[in-house]
Structure formats: C-alpha cells, structure tokens
Amino acid sequence: MKKRAHAKEHDTQRVSRIVGTALPLRGNDIDTDQIIPARFMKVVTFDGLGQYAFYDVRFDENGQENRHPFNEREYKGANILISNSNFGCGSSREHAPQALMRFGIEAVVAESLAEIFAGNCAAMGVPAVRMTRDQIEELQTAVEADPGLQIEIDLLSESLKAGAREYRFHISSSYRSALLNGSWDSTAVLLSQSEAIRRKGKSLPYLNENPFK
Amino acid sequence: MSKNLFNKIWDLHKVGALPTGQDQLFIGLHLIHEVTSPQAFQMLEERGLPVMYPERTFATVDHIVPTANQARPFEDSLAEEMLLALEQNTEKHGIEFFGLGSEHQGIVHMIGPELGLTQPGMTIACGDSHTSTHGAFGAIGFGIGTSQIRDVLASQCIAINRPRVRKIDVSGTLGPGVFAKDIVLKIIASLGVHGGIGYAYEYAGETIRRLSMEERMTICNMSIEGGARVGYINPDRTTFEYLKGRAYAPANSAFDDAVAFWNSIASEEDAEYDDVFELNVDELEPMVTWGINPGQAIGITENIPRLSSLAEEQREVAKKAYAHMDFEEGSPMRGRKIDVAFVGSCTNGRISDLREAAELAKGRRVHPDVKALVVPGSAQVAAQAEREGLDKVFAEAGFQWRGAGCSMCLAMNPDKLQGRELCASSSNRNFIGRQGSPTGRTLLMSPAMVAAAAVSGEVVDIRDFTPGYGLNHGGERV
Numbered sequence: 001m002k003k004r005a006h007a008k009e010h011d012t013q014r015v016s017r018i019v020g021t022a023l024p025l026r027g028n029d030i031d032t033d034q035i036i037p038a039r040f041m042k043v044v045t046f047d048g049l050g051q052y053a054f055y056d057v058r059f060d061e062n063g064q065e066n067r068h069p070f071n072e073r074e075y076k077g078a079n080i081l082i083s084n085s086n087f088g089c090g091s092s093r094e095h096a097p098q099a100l101m102r103f104g105i106e107a108v109v110a111e112s113l114a115e116i117f118a119g120n121c122a123a124m125g126v127p128a129v130r131m132t133r134d135q136i137e138e139l140q141t142a143v144e145a146d147p148g149l150q151i152e153i154d155l156l157s158e159s160l161k162a163g164a165r166e167y168r169f170h171i172s173s174s175y176r177s178a179l180l181n182g183s184w185d186s187t188a189v190l191l192s193q194s195e196a197i198r199r200k201g202k203s204l205p206y207l208n209e210n211p212f213k
Numbered sequence: 214m215s216k217n218l219f220n221k222i223w224d225l226h227k228v229g230a231l232p233t234g235q236d237q238l239f240i241g242l243h244l245i246h247e248v249t250s251p252q253a254f255q256m257l258e259e260r261g262l263p264v265m266y267p268e269r270t271f272a273t274v275d276h277i278v279p280t281a282n283q284a285r286p287f288e289d290s291l292a293e294e295m296l297l298a299l300e301q302n303t304e305k306h307g308i309e310f311f312g313l314g315s316e317h318q319g320i321v322h323m324i325g326p327e328l329g330l331t332q333p334g335m336t337i338a339c340g341d342s343h344t345s346t347h348g349a350f351g352a353i354g355f356g357i358g359t360s361q362i363r364d365v366l367a368s369q370c371i372a373i374n375r376p377r378v379r380k381i382d383v384s385g386t387l388g389p390g391v392f393a394k395d396i397v398l399k400i401i402a403s404l405g406v407h408g409g410i411g412y413a414y415e416y417a418g419e420t421i422r423r424l425s426m427e428e429r430m431t432i433c434n435m436s437i438e439g440g441a442r443v444g445y446i447n448p449d450r451t452t453f454e455y456l457k458g459r460a461y462a463p464a465n466s467a468f469d470d471a472v473a474f475w476n477s478i479a480s481e482e483d484a485e486y487d488d489v490f491e492l493n494v495d496e497l498e499p500m501v502t503w504g505i506n507p508g509q510a511i512g513i514t515e516n517i518p519r520l521s522s523l524a525e526e527q528r529e530v531a532k533k534a535y536a537h538m539d540f541e542e543g544s545p546m547r548g549r550k551i552d553v554a555f556v557g558s559c560t561n562g563r564i565s566d567l568r569e570a571a572e573l574a575k576g577r578r579v580h581p582d583v584k585a586l587v588v589p590g591s592a593q594v595a596a597q598a599e600r601e602g603l604d605k606v607f608a609e610a611g612f613q614w615r616g617a618g619c620s621m622c623l624a625m626n627p628d629k630l631q632g633r634e635l636c637a638s639s640s641n642r643n644f645i646g647r648q649g650s651p652t653g654r655t656l657l658m659s660p661a662m663v664a665a666a667a668v669s670g671e672v673v674d675i676r677d678f679t680p681g682y683g684l685n686h687g688g689e690r691v
Contacts, residue, residue, distance in 0.1 A: 027533070028526065031644045033647050034644065038623045038624060042289070042295060043291070061651070085407060085526065086407035086410070089506075090642060090644060091341075091623075092340060092358055094359040112407060112410060114407070116357070116442060119357075119361070119373070120359075174235040174372075187260070189372070190372060191368045194368070197228055201239065201266070201369065204225065205471075206334065206335060207241065207269075211463055212467055
C-alpha cells in the first residue's frame with residue numbers, strides 16, 4: 001500500500017502532475033458506502049483505511065477475493081482511478097477518499113463527481129477531474145486492453161495523456177488553482193483573515209451584541 | 214435583481230473572496246458528532262490551533278450509539294473509543310456536548326431544531342450529508358468532510374464555490390396515506406440521484422407551505438439523495454411558531470425582532486433562479502424504492518421498470534439493482550415478503566413519524582416472520598412518545614422500542630440486517646450494504662408504510678390496508 005509523499009505535509013504542497021497507470025472501475029452512482037462500508041469507520045484516525053476500500057465488493061462473506069479491479073494483479077500499483085457518472089455519491093464521509101488515497105489512488109477521473117466527495121478530494125490535495133462519457137469509455141477500454149498504459153494528468157494544461165491519446169478534462173477552476181498553488185489545505189488561508197472573521201461574526205444579526213437589532 | 218434566500222444568506226455570511234476564486238463563508242452554527250470529528254480535532258492538535266468559536270459549536274453522539282443496551286463502557290470497544298474521544302475533545306475545547314443520558318441527546322439533525330439552535334438566516338455546517346435537513350428552517354445547511362470540519366473548528370469558515378439555485382415548485386393536495394417522504398422520493402426519482410449536483414434546492418409552492426416543520430425537515434433531509442448538497446424552504450409562520458419557546462431560540466422582545474430578520478431573508482416574490490422544476494402531487498401515490506439508490510423509486514401500484522423502458526445511462530445501475538434485490542423487471546412491489554421493519558432516522562424519526570406509525574400499529578400485531586424496530590431520533594422524541602403512550606402501543610404490537618440514535622439507517626451500532634434480509638425502512642439510503650449486511654436489501658418508504666408492512670409481513674399499499682385509516686399528511690386525524 002503506497003502513500004503519497006506529500007499527503008502528510010501541510011503547507012505549500014503544490015500538485016500539478018500525476019503520472020502513473022490507471023485502474024478502471026466501471027459503474028455509475030458508486031456511493032461512499034461502497035467505497036468504505038460504515039463498519040470500518042469506527043476509528044479515530046484515517047491511517048488504516050486503505051485496506052478496506054471497496055471491501056464488500058472485493059471480498060465475499062468468507063473473505064475470499066471476488067473479481068474486482070481493486071484485486072486484479074494487472075492493476076496493482078495503479079494510482080489513477082477511472083470511473084463513471086456520479087462517483088462518490090451519498091454520505092459526506094471523508095473516510096471514502098481517504099481510503100482510496102491510502103490504497104494508493106492519487107487522482108480520480110470520472111464522468112461526474114458527487115459534490116461533497118469532490119470537495120473532500122480537493123481539501124485533501126487529490127485531483128478529481130471530469131471527462132465526457134465517450135472519453136471515459138474509451139479510456140477504460142484502452143486501460144483494460146493495456147493495464148500498463150502510461151497516464152499523465154496535467155493540471156496546468158487541463159489535459160490527460162494516455163499513451164498517444166490526449167484528452168481535455170474539466171475541474172472546478174478553484175480546485176485547480178488550489179492544487180496548483182498548494183493552498184488546497186485551506187485552514188491557514190482562512191485563518192489569515194481572522195480579523196475579518198471576527199468582524200463578520202459580530203455583524204450577523206443572530207450573533208451581535210444586541211441580537212436582531 | 215431580486216434575490217432568493219440562498220443568495221441573501223450567502224452574501225450575508227461571505228467574509229471575502231479567496232485567491233482560488235472560492236468564497237470564504239462564515240458558519241453560524243457548527244454541529245459535530247463522534248464519527249467525523251476525531252480526525253479533525255487531531256489535525257488541530259498537530260497544528261496547535263484552538264477552536265475559534267466554541268460557543269457556536271455543539272456536539273452530540275448518534276451514529277454509534279447502541280439502542281438496546283446503552284451501559285458504559287459499550288460492548289463494542291471501538292464505539293466506546295469514539296465516544297471517549299468526543300467527550301475529551303468537547304471538554305478540552307469548551308464545547309457543549311449533549312451526551313448519552315442527556316435529555317437532549319439524539320441524531321444531530323434532530324437536536325439542532327429541537328433546541329432552537331437551528332434558525333432561519335443561518336449558515337450551518339456538520340460533518341454529515343444530511344445537514345441539508347436544517348434548510349427546512351430557511352437556513353443553509355452544508356454537509357462537509359473532516360478536512361472542512363477542521364477548517365470550521367479553526368476558523369469558523371469554509372472555502373466553497375457558490376452553487377446555482379433550482380426552485381422546486383410543488384402544487385396540489387396530498388391524498389390520504391401520502392406523506393412528505395413520498396414527495397421527496399418522487400422529486401429524486403424525477404430529477405435523478407445526480408440531478409442536483411451543483412445546485413441548492415429551494416422547495417416552494419402551496420403544498421410545501423402547508424407542510425408542518427417536521428414534514429419540511431423530511432424533504433430537505435433527502436436533498437443530498439438527489440445530488441443537491443443544500444435544500445431549503447423559506448421561513449414563515451409555521452417556522453416561527455415551531456421555534457417559539459425553544460431553549461436556544463430568541464425570547465421575549467428579541468423574538469419579535471428575530472421574526473423581522475427572518476422574514477427579511479426569505480426569497481423575494483420575483484426572485485430569480487437558475488432553474489425551476491414543477492411537480493403536482495394530486496395524483497401522487499405512496500412511493501417505494503425497488504433498487505439500490507433512492508432514485509429507483511415508484512408509486513406503490515406501479516411495476517418495477519423494465520430495462521427497455523429506461524434511458525440508456527440508467528440501465529447499468531438498474532441491472533445491478535435487479536440482481537442485488539433479486540427482483541424481476543416488470544414485477545410489482547406489493548406482496549413482497551419483508552424480514553425487518555425499521556422506523557427511525559433523521560429522515561423519519563420525529564414524533565409525527567412515530568405517531569403515524571403508531572396509528573397503524575395500534576391494536577395490530579407485527580407479522581411473526583418480521584423483526585420490527587422503532588428507534589426515536591432523539592431523547593426528546595422518545596420522551597414525548599412515552600408521554601403519549603406510543604411506546605406501549607408499539608410494544609403491544611410487537612415492535613421493539615429502542616433508545617435514540619441513527620441505528621439501522623447506517624448500522625454503525627449493533628442494529629444490522631443479517632444476510633439477504635429485506636427491510637422496509639423509513640430511512641434515506643438503500644445503497645447496497647447500507648444497513649449493515651453486504652447482501653442486505655432495503656426498501657425506502659414512509660413510516661406509516663413501514664408499519665403497515667411490519668404488520669402485514671409484506672409490502673402493502675397503505676391506502677387499501679384499512680379503509681378509513683384516517684390520517685392526513687400532517688399525521689393528525691382527518
């Protein structure tokens with residue numbers, strides 16, 4: 001189980017390029033309960049979650065491996081997940097992208113992404129990008145035919161290279177710029193406005209000294 | 214341009230624009246619980262940061278709470294460890310904690326409204342996707358992940374992109390046996406489980422205005438199941454009446470001043486929206502899900518859609534659903550034998566939900582092949598139900614009456630489905646494995662429909678279950 005070098009550090013961690021191989025995970029509406037079943041969330045740290053990613057689809061009741069891309073030998077070490085529409089829907093649990101990241105996933109490519117999931121990825125410094133249905137289909141098929149296919153995600157040019165092919169992808173411009181300039185961990189940026197925060201607090205009708213006056 | 218409530222509240226709480234183009238948004242109320250907060254406190258610890266607004270942060274324990282035996286330490290040492298962490302974190306940072314044994318403990322989205330913490334015009338954040346529930350009060354509730362919980366603890370702010378706003382205009386009158394749950398299931402089935410991505414939903418129209426606060430909460434609660442992170446309803450007299458006299462609501466002359474503010478933040482008559490969707494509920498039937506996401510829902514007299522009738526992009530998940538549920542396309546939902554019935558959750562664990570289920574259960578018996586659970590959403594709901602004798606009604610009918618918590622909605626506590634059990638559930642998600650068994654199966658429906666299924670041993674249409682069942686949509690006698 002590989003960990004990203006920058007995953008544990010906090011400031012100015014720029015993310016601009018992810019290079020590696022891909023793991024095609026076909027299916028729409030893959031929810032966060034599938035990504036990390038709730039019983040594995042009974043923990044007070046995220047550290048050990050990687051082994052439980054997609055646990056209930058990867059293993060049968062007896063703990064034997066099912067056929068699943070996360071189990072297949074040919075995708076071992078792959079760091080770019082390619083899935084379909086509405087990936088990460090459901091619960092807001094950051095345990096889901098944390099489990100994927102700790103499994104070794106460094107970027108997510110999908111036709112569409114559930115909003116809270118995409119926000120969680122952004123806040124963790126994990127690029128989550130969108131491509132069209134046809135492009136995803138083509139990419140998944142290409143990777144299935146050649147699991148060793150080199151993939152390169154470049155946030156600067158918003159392009160994904162897969163062997164000789166090149167695609168444009170979409171990512172929210174704010175997520176992109178936070179990744180590129182290393183401000184995806186937003187606490188420090190937000191806190192730098194502490195005076196403005198206090199002023200805002202005092203100005204709200206329900207928090208000021210004479211409430212609602 | 215006349216503004217809608219969403220944009221008024223957003224602008225009121227905007228601290229500034231961030232270099233990334235996101236807005237820095239002040240959070241007026243932060244609710245925390247044991248599952249998604251410990252890592253956030255740990256991150257604060259590592260950075261030596263304090264909680265900036267402990268007085269605007271409130272905690273409770275709900276997800277892991279056992280509902281049968283609540284003696285400490287819990288039998289499940291992992292659950293015990295999570296509760297201990299929350300106790301220590303709230304103690305250390307001076308955060309009010311409604312713990313086990315507190316009369317205000319309960320599902321986080323139940324207790325905010327009950328205490329009057331949830332008020333119109335606020336921004337509210339919580340590490341739980343059903344934070345949209347609070348929108349029922351004309352507040353903006355964001356479900357957030359743990360890194361954002363860290364941000365809110367440290368700075369009382371989140372970095373966020375402003376979504377678009379879709380008005381969902383609901384007209385018509387609900388028939389007997391049709392509830393708020395059915396409205397929201399119909400909306401999700403119509404717009405799809407990803408239809409709301411990038412949107413906040415404003416639920417509006419005559420039908421919504423007639424709903425009680427509890428019904429409004431049911432609808433806003435499930436916004437996220439349709440992909441919308443935020444759902445809200447403009448505040449009105451129903452909202453103000455609900456809030457009057459609650460522990461944290463403004464009192465005396467401040468209440469009147471508050472009402473003036475609350476009225477001022479409602480959407481203008483001619484407010485602009487990025488999209489509008491209209492739904493008429495005159496013909497709406499009790500809804501039931503047949504598949505593995507909340508959008509796979511049909512009227513109770515309809516048949517499970519055939520693959521050929523579905524749009525191409527829906528087929529892959531439909532095939533998965535037929536296989537997991539072991540249901541045939543084109544077959545009816547009525548008459549399917551159930552194994553478990555669950556009344557509870559932040560969607561339908563409030564007193565009106567329990568009254569509706571009890572009305573049906575009264576004088577009847579749970580079918581011998583069914584295990585039935587009633588889990589009140591909060592200690593307050595439990596106490597109220599007990600004052601009304603509903604606990605006895607349920608117990609006499611053979612339902613298990615439990616302590617307050619999330620319970621079998623997501624099965625982080627001992628309440629779980631076993632094997633391939635089929636569960637009629639008043640909760641919000643029918644995802645594969647959601648109720649604790651990887652092969653378990655969930656049918657979402659209203660609490661009254663769950664109670665009817667429990668006593669029948671199978672899925673039924675509550676409307677022909679008993680003539681003159683006698684409830685209107687508010688749970689009061691017609």
